[in-house]
Each structure stands twice: as structure tokens, then as C-alpha cells.
Amino acid sequence: MSGVFNFTFVPWFRSVAPYIHMHRGKTIVIGVPGEAIAAGKLGNIAQDLALIQSMGVQIVLVHGFRPQVNEQLRAKGYEPHFYKGTRVTDSVALDCALEAAGQLRYEVEAAFSQGLPNTPMAGATVRVISGNFLTARPVGIVDGVDYQHSGLVRKVDATAIQTMLDGGAMVLLSPLGFSPTGEAFNLTMENVATEVASELHADKLIFLTDNGGIRLRPMDPPGDDNPVDTELPLAYAESLLSQLPPAEKPSDMGFHLQYCVTACKNGVERSHIVPYLVDGSILLEIYTHDGIGSMVVDEKLESLREATIEDVGGILQLIEPFEKDGTLVKRSRTEIERDADHYTIIEHDGVIFGCAALYPYPEDGTGEMASVTVSPQVQGQGDGDKLLRRIEQRARAMGLKSIFVLTTRTMHWFIKRGFTVVDPSWLPEARKRKYNWDRKSLVLVKKLQ
Structure with a gap:
């Protein structure tokens, strides 16, 4: 039995080694949607990220909370309100966002604190640091719709984040930002992750999604006969975006692609769309030749x-x-x-x-x-x-x-x-x-x- 194990493990480990060397010292920003946490995937994601960090990768983790905020709103007797894919955040929705962010931050920190023997987290020491690293501005009024407390990232304190990363910590960001006057704004995970990756000049931006990538025939429905396009040059990704219908929901084909394109145009060399429903998908994307999701590449010259x-x-x-x-x-x-x-x-x-x-x-x-x-x-x-x-x-x-x-x-x-x-x-x-x-x-x- 051990001979069979050696036969499979040794070549596999050797094949992974070049990617371990390649990514040591690199910075990766990872966007985890609230849907992945609601689906019970946080434990395995935390284990994989702890393993990646142990191999010398600097990680910024940005969590989302769409379903959690929706759940809090409905529990209070309110229906979520979106316009063109962005939440209209009134005072009740903002309270729900603050509650959801606090709960999820606790869950994420707890997931990285597990260290039981005979588990993937045994021996792992992951310091997770959060802070007021984001300054926000209001979305404002669009087409006559007042987004109220919904915001966009105005500024990222990249120097402070980098200091935490250099000290060996993993930085955790919630999709919340504050104005210079102390007013809170509800942001989107995708906007935060893209802006942070851009300001840090990160080597990779990875979005975990339910659709898991861009299909080779994007106009057709997903399926086994329409596999994921593993690598999209930036110019091709931009052209594809112009052909796809406007993306308003995370399940829309172009929703995450638009953020990947923005990040690559801002200096992030590689942006990825990876399925969270596949166990170990981040490891597969980073440490195997073909990966498992779609990667947008800025090929420069x-x-x-x-x-x-x-x-x-x-x-x-x-x-x-x-x-x-x-x-x-x-x-x-x-x-x-x-x-x-x-x-x-x-x-x-x-x-x-x-x-x-x-x-x-x-x-x-x-x-x-x-x-x-x-x-x-x-x-x-x-x-x-x-x-x-x-x-x-x-x-x-x-x-x-x-x-x-x-x-x-x-x-x-x-x-x-x-x-x-x-x-x-x-x-x-x-x-x-x-x-x-x-x-x-x-x-x-x-x-x-």
C-alpha cells in the first residue's frame, strides 16, 4: 500500500514544487462571497489559505455578506432593495450590514484559530488583523435613485496593510468603509478586493464564485459540453465584456470579469475567477499547471x-x-x-x-x-x-x-x-x-x- 502511495505522492509533490517557489513572497488578494460562507465552505477555505500562507504567500482576505445582510433584513420584516446590481442601503440595511460584518469577522477569525491535532490547521499560527484601512465615498444618486449609505472605495491605506503583511499577518477586510467625518458606508466585496489589489500592486486577485469561470462559449448556458476558458488575455477579456449583456448579479457571466479587467488594467498581472463549490479550488488554481477557473492575464507588450x-x-x-x-x-x-x-x-x-x-x-x-x-x-x-x-x-x-x-x-x-x-x-x-x-x-x- 505504501508503495502505491509513494508512486502517486512523490511525482505529485515534485510537480507542485515549482509553483511553491514561484509564489513565495507574492501578494494575493482573495474575495470570498457571503454565499460561500453560507454554504459552509469557510472551514476548508481557511485551511487552504493557512497552508498557502505557510508557503510564504502574503494574503489579504476580503469577505462579502450579501446573503447575510438579506437574511438580517428579512428577519426584521424588510425586503432587500437593489438597483442595477448595487444594494440601496437605507439606515436599516446599514445596521444589518454592520451586524453581519461583525458576525462574519468573528467566524473568519475563529476559523483561522483552530489548531486541533490531526487536522490541516495543526501547528498553524495565523494572525488575522482587521482595521480601518478603507476610506469610502457615497455612490450618490444614479438615475434618480438615492443609494443612501451605499459607497465606493475612495482610498486604501496600502502602506498600513503592507506593514501588517510584512509582519506575517493575514489582513481581513469587511466591505465597510468610513468617510473622513466618520460616516459608515456599505461597500461591495468586489469593489474592495479590486481596489485593494490595485493599490497593493498584488500579484494575484482571486474571486471565489458559484459559476467558477468564463465559459469558452459565453453566450451559451454552462454545462459539461461548455468548459471554462482557463486563460483570457486582457484584450480578449475587454472585448468579451463589450459583447456580454450588462452584469448586475454575481451569477451573471460578466459580473466578476469586469472587476478582473479593472484590476489587470490597474497593474495586477493576473486575476482569477474560481469555483468555491469545488473543494480546494484555490490550491488547484495556484499550484497546478492548468488551474480550475478562468484567469485574466495582463500580457503588457x-x-x-x-x-x-x-x-x-x-x-x-x-x-x-x-x-x-x-x-x-x-x-x-x-x-x-x-x-x-x-x-x-x-x-x-x-x-x-x-x-x-x-x-x-x-x-x-x-x-x-x-x-x-x-x-x-x-x-x-x-x-x-x-x-x-x-x-x-x-x-x-x-x-x-x-x-x-x-x-x-x-x-x-x-x-x-x-x-x-x-x-x-x-x-x-x-x-x-x-x-x-x-x-x-x-x-x-x-x-x-
Whole structure:
């Protein structure tokens, strides 16, 4: 039994180690909605965050309280009132918000104080610090609707928060802020988390949500046949937002995406939308290659996009040395021009540094990933992984169940990323007829989830 355990645990732990090193010393802001706490997920979330902090990550936790405030209001005989997705906070609702914030702060602090033996919190020492780190301003009157005590973040005391983080504490923020005159305002968890991440120049902003990400076909209803888009470049996320209907509820597809886009535009390199209904989702998102939710990435001078006919010259220049040394099969300019829309490219400051093509075989439910190339100047910086993820996204969007590659020299790179070697007889009939038996290329296949 121990042999089987060793066989599974040791490779898994080794595969996680690079991500542990990568995130040590980084700052992550995590938005936990009141719905997750109401669903009984706080205990496991606290355990996971304590583990992440023990690996050297600085954490700011922002909790929400929508359902808790609604429950308090109804208990007092009032109905919640929203306009365009934002709560109209009268004096009764503000009292409910203050009560809910106090109760939830107590629950969160209690969750991080558990240290029973034989539990994930054993030996963990997590100091949770809260404070008046936020200055707020009123939303005001919109379309004739007076939001009263509903507010927006005016200023974040980033210096004080950073001091707490540097001292080894986890900072807990409630969605409440105060004006310079001491007036309290009800904020939203999403607004607070976004503003705090922006002011801290956090490395990541993570929202736990019930829908768990942006679907590859966002206009279609969610389902097993419409998987989550794991990586969205900032430009694509902005374009998608402009196509989606206005998001007013947390369950709307674009609701959290709009905050992720804002954070990335304000200097947060990566913003994530992760399902709280999946146990350990934060760990899966941070410490595995593909993650489990959707990530919006600010790629700055780098652009990951589908190629056009204007890119053919750059693609030819990139792949020519690899064709000469036999790493790639030679393709003519005419062929690449004809198939330009099959290619995905990575360009840095207008220069193409990587490419890959997808040739679908829809009748067989698979597609070939071909001409995978990264310039020697940038190898080892993750561009190959980005190309692979985009090709996988394109394949899933086409309804393909797998992708395959033919290679003579880079087998181990693909195996490390989930491909397995199969016999050439596995190939679709149309591709098998073009297989070069003299070249003896290995065929590797990756199933798409």
C-alpha cells in the first residue's frame, strides 16, 4: 500500500514544487462571497489559505455578506432593495450590514484559530488583523435613485496593510468603509478586493464564485459540453465584456470579469475567477499547471493571438531554422498563407517569438497541433505553455475531445504536459495517409477535459 502511495505522492509533490517557489513572497488578494460562507465552505477555505500562507504567500482576505445582510433584513420584516446590481442601503440595511460584518469577522477569525491535532490547521499560527484601512465615498444618486449609505472605495491605506503583511499577518477586510467625518458606508466585496489589489500592486486577485469561470462559449448556458476558458488575455477579456449583456448579479457571466479587467488594467498581472463549490479550488488554481477557473492575464507588450496573412513572413522567419535542422517538417509559404488562420502566435513588441497551428479533424473528434515553435531567445519563459493552452482552448471551442502532435525531438516536453505516446495507427485516416514512415515521428495524444 505504501508503495502505491509513494508512486502517486512523490511525482505529485515534485510537480507542485515549482509553483511553491514561484509564489513565495507574492501578494494575493482573495474575495470570498457571503454565499460561500453560507454554504459552509469557510472551514476548508481557511485551511487552504493557512497552508498557502505557510508557503510564504502574503494574503489579504476580503469577505462579502450579501446573503447575510438579506437574511438580517428579512428577519426584521424588510425586503432587500437593489438597483442595477448595487444594494440601496437605507439606515436599516446599514445596521444589518454592520451586524453581519461583525458576525462574519468573528467566524473568519475563529476559523483561522483552530489548531486541533490531526487536522490541516495543526501547528498553524495565523494572525488575522482587521482595521480601518478603507476610506469610502457615497455612490450618490444614479438615475434618480438615492443609494443612501451605499459607497465606493475612495482610498486604501496600502502602506498600513503592507506593514501588517510584512509582519506575517493575514489582513481581513469587511466591505465597510468610513468617510473622513466618520460616516459608515456599505461597500461591495468586489469593489474592495479590486481596489485593494490595485493599490497593493498584488500579484494575484482571486474571486471565489458559484459559476467558477468564463465559459469558452459565453453566450451559451454552462454545462459539461461548455468548459471554462482557463486563460483570457486582457484584450480578449475587454472585448468579451463589450459583447456580454450588462452584469448586475454575481451569477451573471460578466459580473466578476469586469472587476478582473479593472484590476489587470490597474497593474495586477493576473486575476482569477474560481469555483468555491469545488473543494480546494484555490490550491488547484495556484499550484497546478492548468488551474480550475478562468484567469485574466495582463500580457503588457506581449500579445497572444490568432495569426493573419500579414504574419506569414514572421512565421516563416521563426520556423526556418527548425526546418533546416530537421526539428520541424518543412512547409511552403503557400501552405502557411493558405492556413494562416490555423496559427496562433506570440509576439513581443511587434516581433513574432512563438507559433503553433491547429489542424482539426472534426469527424474524429481530434486535432493536430503542428509547427510548435518558440524562439531560442525566449525559451524557458513559458511561451510554449501559453501556446499549448491557447491551442487547447481553440480545440475545445470546436468540440474536439483531444489534440495530438507528431515529433522526433521534443517528446519529453509534451509528456510533461499531459500527452501520452500512441501507435501511429491511432491517427485519423486522413492524417495517416500523410504520415512519413521514414521520418518515424512519435505520435502523442492529450485528452481534453
